[in-house]
Amino acid sequence: MTETNQALEEITGQEYKYGFVTSIEEDRIPKGLNEDIVRLISAKKNEPPFMLEWRLRAYRHWLTMQEPTWQNVRYPKIDYNDIYYYSAPKQKAKPKSLDEVDPEIRETFNKLGISLAEQERLTGVAVDAVFDSVSVGTTFKGKLKEMGIIFCSFSEAVLEHPDLVKKYLGSVVPYSDNYFATLNSAVFSDGSFVYIPKGVRCPMELSTYFRINASETGQFERTLIVADEGSYVSYLEGCTAPMRDENQLHAAVVELVALGDAQIKYSTVQNWYPGDKEGKGGIYNFVTKRGKCAGENSKISWTQVETGSAITWKYPSCILQGDNSVGEFYSVAVTNNYQQADTGTKMIHIGKNTRSTIVSKGISAGHGQNTYRGLVKINKGAEGARNYSQCDSLLMGDKCGAHTFPYIEIKNSSAQMEHEATTSKIGEDQLFYCKQRGISEEDAVNMIVNGFCKQVFKELPMEFAVEAQKLLSVSLEGSVG
Amino acid sequence: MPLLEIKNLHARVEDKEILKGINLTVNAGEVHAIMGPNGSGKSTLANVLAGRDNYEVTSGEVLYEGKNLLDLDVEERARAGIFLAFQYPIEIPGVTNAHFLKTALNAVRKHRGLEELDAMDFLALVKEKMKLLEMDPGFLNRGVNEGFSGGEKKRNEILQMAMLDPKLGLLDETDSGLDIDSLKIVANGVNALRSPDRAFVLVTHYQRLLDYIEPDFVHVLSGGKILTSGDKELAKHLEERGYGWVVGKDAKAVGV
Ligand SMILES: Nc1ncnc2c1ncn2[C@@H]1O[C@H](COP(=O)(O)OP(=O)(O)O)[C@@H](O)[C@H]1O
Ligand SMILES: [Mg+2]
Numbered sequence: 001m002t003e004t005n006q007a008l009e010e011i012t013g014q015e016y017k018y019g020f021v022t023s024i025e026e027d028r029i030p031k032g033l034n035e036d037i038v039r040l041i042s043a044k045k046n047e048p049p050f051m052l053e054w055r056l057r058a059y060r061h062w063l064t065m066q067e068p069t070w071q072n073v074r075y076p077k078i079d080y081n082d083i084y085y086y087s088a089p090k091q092k093a094k095p096k097s098l099d100e101v102d103p104e105i106r107e108t109f110n111k112l113g114i115s116l117a118e119q120e121r122l123t124g125v126a127v128d129a130v131f132d133s134v135s136v137g138t139t140f141k142g143k144l145k146e147m148g149i150i151f152c153s154f155s156e157a158v159l160e161h162p163d164l165v166k167k168y169l170g171s172v173v174p175y176s177d178n179y180f181a182t183l184n185s186a187v188f189s190d191g192s193f194v195y196i197p198k199g200v201r202c203p204m205e206l207s208t209y210f211r212i213n214a215s216e217t218g219q220f221e222r223t224l225i226v227a228d229e230g231s232y233v234s235y236l237e238g239c240t241a242p243m244r245d246e247n248q249l250h251a252a253v254v255e256l257v258a259l260g261d262a263q264i265k266y267s268t269v270q271n272w273y274p275g276d277k278e279g280k281g282g283i284y285n286f287v288t289k290r291g292k293c294a295g296e297n298s299k300i301s302w303t304q305v306e307t308g309s310a311i312t313w314k315y316p317s318c319i320l321q322g323d324n325s326v327g328e329f330y331s332v333a334v335t336n337n338y339q340q341a342d343t344g345t346k347m348i349h350i351g352k353n354t355r356s357t358i359v360s361k362g363i364s365a366g367h368g369q370n371t372y373r374g375l376v377k378i379n380k381g382a383e384g385a386r387n388y389s390q391c392d393s394l395l396m397g398d399k400c401g402a403h404t405f406p407y408i409e410i411k412n413s414s415a416q417m418e419h420e421a422t423t424s425k426i427g428e429d430q431l432f433y434c435k436q437r438g439i440s441e442e443d444a445v446n447m448i449v450n451g452f453c454k455q456v457f458k459e460l461p462m463e464f465a466v467e468a469q470k471l472l473s474v475s476l477e478g479s480v481g
Numbered sequence: 482m483p484l485l486e487i488k489n490l491h492a493r494v495e496d497k498e499i500l501k502g503i504n505l506t507v508n509a510g511e512v513h514a515i516m517g518p519n520g521s522g523k524s525t526l527a528n529v530l531a532g533r534d535n536y537e538v539t540s541g542e543v544l545y546e547g548k549n550l551l552d553l554d555v556e557e558r559a560r561a562g563i564f565l566a567f568q569y570p571i572e573i574p575g576v577t578n579a580h581f582l583k584t585a586l587n588a589v590r591k592h593r594g595l596e597e598l599d600a601m602d603f604l605a606l607v608k609e610k611m612k613l614l615e616m617d618p619g620f621l622n623r624g625v626n627e628g629f630s631g632g633e634k635k636r637n638e639i640l641q642m643a644m645l646d647p648k649l650g651l652l653d654e655t656d657s658g659l660d661i662d663s664l665k666i667v668a669n670g671v672n673a674l675r676s677p678d679r680a681f682v683l684v685t686h687y688q689r690l691l692d693y694i695e696p697d698f699v700h701v702l703s704g705g706k707i708l709t710s711g712d713k714e715l716a717k718h719l720e721e722r723g724y725g726w727v728v729g730k731d732a733k734a735v736g737v
Contacts, residue, residue, distance in 0.1 A: 141579050158712050215663075311557075369505055414623065427571065428534060429571050430571055430573055432531075432533055432534070432555065433567065433570070433571045433573070434573075434581075435555040435556040435559065436555055436556075436559050436564075436567075437556075437585035437588075437589075437641060437645065438556055438559040438560045438588040438589040438592065438645065439556065439560055439584055439585050439588050440556055440588065441556070443584060443588070447573070447576050447580070447584065448573060448576065449576055449580070450575070450576070451573055451575030451576035452574065452575055453575070454575035455575070481528075
């Protein structure tokens, strides 16, 4: 091994920073999964009957399904009866204001750099924080309310805005969609709900922060964002979890609906615990994210920076139904040590003159395996549809892998498709060049990797772009070998 | 004390011995030209001095300011004042020239006990140097060498050298691929940096560069050894008669 490689390994060998556990009293229901558990979850949340029925339909359907095996990831069989499906921080009563949130929980978010109160005061980013299964506080509510914007926990939305939930829940990801989405539909515990009324431009970034704290717990959150005609919203989700030896399942569902002329920008910085250097522990991140451009001229952009999780399996997708609608997917996925990622997007062109852009940057280091899987489908009626896809892979060292599976289905001959793909190795030549100019190895690696990801980072809101860059350098510490 | 002293240097790349006993002394203020046919080991010598991985020194020593150069890492050598202008400058996509250069400059300045430059001071300095090399400030926002023409890359190397203020500039075939106008600009840039505290080693295949940057000494490298040394007249002889003249003379001297 050359000196360069040794140094690279040192740089990439950094520890997971967010791995602490918070000791608070948890309100848990028994382990395992059956109809009673589903009923219990629903009862805990005082849900109206429509919600319970929906959950039960999903659960019964789930029993008929097989766990998928087509992804390019390996993991031991999951015992679905060995998981707690509901775990909530014990609170005397539902907090009415942020001041009533358990101080231990607030301390946890403080450690993560997300002080709910500070956020509200200083940054102008509205945060909904989900701790294990329930939402513990939504900041900025008052101000948003004045504009008619609804931003609250999913549980609250079910109780306070049942008509909206009924209308849109499952309209993009039906309860029968796929194994993990169906499981989520049966047992989801909380998540965020956003509704932006007609013609309103949401004046701040909306943000959810997810945290898995309890052990042996699955986190099944559900997010639904509806942008009514001519509205705009930018939404950010961030995630961390403590370090634990066992694997924890995270099976979320995100549904986006953009009506005519509406725009939704959804950004994710995912940093779930990836497991240790030997590949022990870490989060299984099996997520279904899909947006529907339901109206004409609507637009949905997914931007994701995926640095965490032992296994990531997600394909944020766009259904381009409205004429002239636009779908975008910008992704950076990092796999280091024994992490595996099978991620990409689906762009389904239905309306006329629909356009989609895919920019995927995969970085593999250590023994990491990084797979891009993308589908671009142009339906018969999608006259004049266009797609641009670019998939670049960067390899650090020679034990990691990058795989690209682009699928294309075209049923309309007027479609225009452009596809570019590259695979490069982080060059010893590039490193030598930087070092010969006096730049340290560590700075050089960061610089080269950030340059590689630039197209994606520039899509993130400013403050999160900075955060993403930092995360990237941390998760690559100790990588080429 | 000489700036650089190379004594009986042997080096190999991937089991192949390429440098077979180089001796060379360079004092501050001097300009040395190293000439020789393709494959004679000129770039290898430059890379060994810069400390590149996979270039293994098998015997001999190199002193820089009286200290063992071979003990230092690549970036330490750079910060101590060794600058290599690359024969083939590499592209770093997505990293702007400005960011790259500012990071490098501040790393070097920090090592030398100087204050780091802020964005304003950096811009003022780099724009002044760019004028000298007739470079458009727009280059600062482009990726490092990304889509640059051959001539632009070479000018960019000299710009970096001007910014980093080295004591020893190693220029590897800086003239190759340049049209006559670019060659003059690059040579002017180098000449402007000549000073009593700074030395240059110009590696070149052709004598053309030496018409614009006048060397104090000329050495002919062939088969991993310096066969003969002289002043700038030697370069002119080489131009007229070709390398066969020196190489052949040496071949006779050792009785082949
Ligand atoms: N990385 C390398 N691996 C193997 N051989 C090399 C490498 N670099 C240079 N060489 C060989 O070393 C010899 C000298 O090369 P070089 O120093 O580039 O010569 P010059 O710069 O004088 O043209 C050549 O025979 C070349 O093929
Ligand atoms: Mg050469």
